[in-house]
Amino acid sequence: MRVTILGANGFIGRKIATQLARSGLPGGGKPESLILFDLVTPPVPEASFRVQAISGDLAELPPQAIPPGTDLVFHLAAVVSAQAEADYELGRRVNLRGTDAVIDACRRLAHPPRLVFTSSVATYSGGQNAVLDDDARQIPANTYGAQKAAAELIVGDASRRGFLDAVSIRLPTIVVRPGSPNRAASSFVSSIVREPLLDLEAELPVANDFAIWIASPRRAVDWLLHAAVMDTTPMGLDRGINPPGLSVTVAHLLQALDQVRPGASSLVRRRPDPAISAIVAHWPAAFDTVRAKTFGFASHEPLVELVRAFLEDDLEATKRERGL
Amino acid sequence: MRVTILGANGFIGRKIATQLARSGLPGGGKPESLILFDLVTPPVPEASFRVQAISGDLAELPPQAIPPGTDLVFHLAAVVSAQAEADYELGRRVNLRGTDAVIDACRRLAHPPRLVFTSSVATYSGGQNAVLDDDARQIPANTYGAQKAAAELIVGDASRRGFLDAVSIRLPTIVVRPGSPNRAASSFVSSIVREPLLDLEAELPVANDFAIWIASPRRAVDWLLHAAVMDTTPMGLDRGINPPGLSVTVAHLLQALDQVRPGASSLVRRRPDPAISAIVAHWPAAFDTVRAKTFGFASHEPLVELVRAFLEDDLEATKRERGL
Numbered sequence: 001m002r003v004t005i006l007g008a009n010g011f012i013g014r015k016i017a018t019q020l021a022r023s024g025l026p027g028g029g030k031p032e033s034l035i036l037f038d039l040v041t042p043p044v045p046e047a048s049f050r051v052q053a054i055s056g057d058l059a060e061l062p063p064q065a066i067p068p069g070t071d072l073v074f075h076l077a078a079v080v081s082a083q084a085e086a087d088y089e090l091g092r093r094v095n096l097r098g099t100d101a102v103i104d105a106c107r108r109l110a111h112p113p114r115l116v117f118t119s120s121v122a123t124y125s126g127g128q129n130a131v132l133d134d135d136a137r138q139i140p141a142n143t144y145g146a147q148k149a150a151a152e153l154i155v156g157d158a159s160r161r162g163f164l165d166a167v168s169i170r171l172p173t174i175v176v177r178p179g180s181p182n183r184a185a186s187s188f189v190s191s192i193v194r195e196p197l198l199d200l201e202a203e204l205p206v207a208n209d210f211a212i213w214i215a216s217p218r219r220a221v222d223w224l225l226h227a228a229v230m231d232t233t234p235m236g237l238d239r240g241i242n243p244p245g246l247s248v249t250v251a252h253l254l255q256a257l258d259q260v261r262p263g264a265s266s267l268v269r270r271r272p273d274p275a276i277s278a279i280v281a282h283w284p285a286a287f288d289t290v291r292a293k294t295f296g297f298a299s300h301e302p303l304v305e306l307v308r309a310f311l312e313d314d315l316e317a318t319k320r321e322r323g324l
Numbered sequence: 325m326r327v328t329i330l331g332a333n334g335f336i337g338r339k340i341a342t343q344l345a346r347s348g349l350p351g352g353g354k355p356e357s358l359i360l361f362d363l364v365t366p367p368v369p370e371a372s373f374r375v376q377a378i379s380g381d382l383a384e385l386p387p388q389a390i391p392p393g394t395d396l397v398f399h400l401a402a403v404v405s406a407q408a409e410a411d412y413e414l415g416r417r418v419n420l421r422g423t424d425a426v427i428d429a430c431r432r433l434a435h436p437p438r439l440v441f442t443s444s445v446a447t448y449s450g451g452q453n454a455v456l457d458d459d460a461r462q463i464p465a466n467t468y469g470a471q472k473a474a475a476e477l478i479v480g481d482a483s484r485r486g487f488l489d490a491v492s493i494r495l496p497t498i499v500v501r502p503g504s505p506n507r508a509a510s511s512f513v514s515s516i517v518r519e520p521l522l523d524l525e526a527e528l529p530v531a532n533d534f535a536i537w538i539a540s541p542r543r544a545v546d547w548l549l550h551a552a553v554m555d556t557t558p559m560g561l562d563r564g565i566n567p568p569g570l571s572v573t574v575a576h577l578l579q580a581l582d583q584v585r586p587g588a589s590s591l592v593r594r595r596p597d598p599a600i601s602a603i604v605a606h607w608p609a610a611f612d613t614v615r616a617k618t619f620g621f622a623s624h625e626p627l628v629e630l631v632r633a634f635l636e637d638d639l640e641a642t643k644r645e646r647g648l
Contacts, residue, residue: 024580039369043569063465080498088485092424096420096478100416135458135461137461137462138461138477139480139561139562140477140480140481140561141484141561142481142486143481146477146478146481147477147481148475148477149473149477150473150474150477150478152472153462153464153470153471153473153474153477154420154470154471156463156464157464157466157467157470160465161412161434161467200356237449237463237464237465238463
């Protein structure tokens with residue numbers, strides 16, 4: 001099986017590459033080659049098969065990124081929320097034109113490849129009290145979400161036409177993100193767990209009862225790999241999946257943090273931020289994910305496991321990266 | 325008020341231009357200038373204000389199509405269903421890139437103009453037994469519908485950002501279309517009324533109880549003009565409207581035809597066509613349009629009025645055009 005990861009330098013892309021190199025695909029399939037594509041040349045994991053790293057612009061996708069014989073494409077490349085809001089043209093170029101370039105590359109192949117497309121909870125609005133079912137309408141409240149929802153429609157149609165065979169996974173907010181706090185409105189959700197585990201303070205801009213729909217990096221990687229091998233026939237025209245994330249409050253997160261490292265939550269400083277609160281107030285905090293379970297997507301592990309997984313998988317790398 | 329019609333050479337575009345020239349906008353507003361844009365130079369109606377016709381490619385929209393000071397843009401330009409299915413690149417170029425070009429032209433203006441965007445019932449699937457409410461999800465079963473639904477998301481986001489102020493009207497199948505039968509799967513719905521009124525035979529590819537969601541050209545024009553002047557503030561993030569069309573069966577259409585011209589339905593030949601039936605089977609036949617009524621969109625006139633309107637508005641022009 002010939003595999004390409006677009007956006008392979010992001011932290012989810014790197015984890016998928018590592019997992020493919022280490023364990024192959026769910027069900028025992030093994031890549032015979034792996035191409036890693038990103039704006040910046042991605043790191044190449046050690047593997048028993050050929051791995052090639054390519055850098056370039058997604059909207060001008062070079063033919064060698066999805067060469068003849070490609071069976072599977074992970075399309076994780078995106079300009080995410082804060083940046084798509086700040087730079088409209090860049091968001092459109094990567095999130096829409098880039099996805100068209102991926103479709104065109106897939107069309108040129110003799111056989112339609114599986115396309116695993118990362119969409120987002122940001123394609124929805126509805127706020128704190130919404131519980132969205134699988135038939136909920138996507139009414140985005142930000143440019144990133146609008147572009148992702150539009151791209152879902154376009155890859156769904158490309159599937160119907162037989163250009164490719166898409167599964168769009170609408171990822172929840174990923175917690176705990178490794179690395180540093182950033183300017184994304186969602187940054188605090190990871191920070192309030194990650195920073196105390198690094199013995200650093202973190203700022204909490206919302207109230208303790210603020211609820212959010214999250215998933216661990218481990219679970220996100222598992223879902224994307226499952227989407228790579230699942231039977232898509234029963235999906236029909238609807239190629240989108242809301243995977244079974246966790247609906248948690250800030251209080252739940254801090255409780256799980258203290259369970260793993262007693263007293264750690266005392267490093268979290270309450271600093272209410274009306275600007276951040278206004279943005280995150282649109283996000284739906286809960287989903288009823290019947291369809292994902294029908295299609296075999298794994299349930300989420302308990303919250304305390306999500307905190308422990310950061311220590312096991314990402315703490316050391318994060319310390320190195322930040323010189324701690 | 326400075327007005328532009330994009331796609332002004334289509335039959336709805338022409339009717340809007342004529343109505344603006346004759347009666348102005350609902351509520352008494354009068355255009356001070358009108359620009360008509362299409363691939364082929366549109367006809368210029370007589371008017372008491374300046375009307376200018378421009379031809380060009382929507383995806384390379386010339387700046388003079390939406391000049392400084394434009395208050396209102398009707399965006400009717402599209403590559404429709406059969407053509408978007410046959411020529412994927414052309415559909416994408418006009419329906420997606422073209423809509424981006426419209427957004428970019430609106431962004432350059434000092435004040436965001438009202439954008440009346442024609443979307444379509446083709447953005448939905450669900451079939452004969454579906455009754456879709458205002459919160460129904462758009463799961464298109466054709467490329468035209470997917471591109472229109474994606475464009476709705478993009479103009480909705482552009483509204484949120486303040487680039488423009490959009491209302492997307494999801495037009496039902498328009499009946500009676502003037503002119504000639506064409507290769508669209510929906511062509512028969514107009515043909516079985518129009519052709520007998522021209523003393524010509526028409527072919528009916530589906531059963532008598534086939535149901536469809538329709539609107540008259542008069543009502544479509546009224547809705548688009550209402551969308552041009554309505555208060556959009558209460559719409560919030562959701563800029564789409566399912567207008568109050570009519571859910572009718574083939575039997576209803578033929579009954580109305582006979583009411584206007586007794587015996588005319590004897591010119592309709594039953595010729596079952598499995599290919600056409602397979603396409604139209606996806607189309608939803610009924611909507612519950614509460615939101616449109618709340619926003620003041622006029623209810624549809626009775627079916628028999630729709631047949632009479634063709635005689636009054638379009639019979640002579642259709643005869644001339646077809647040399648009958």
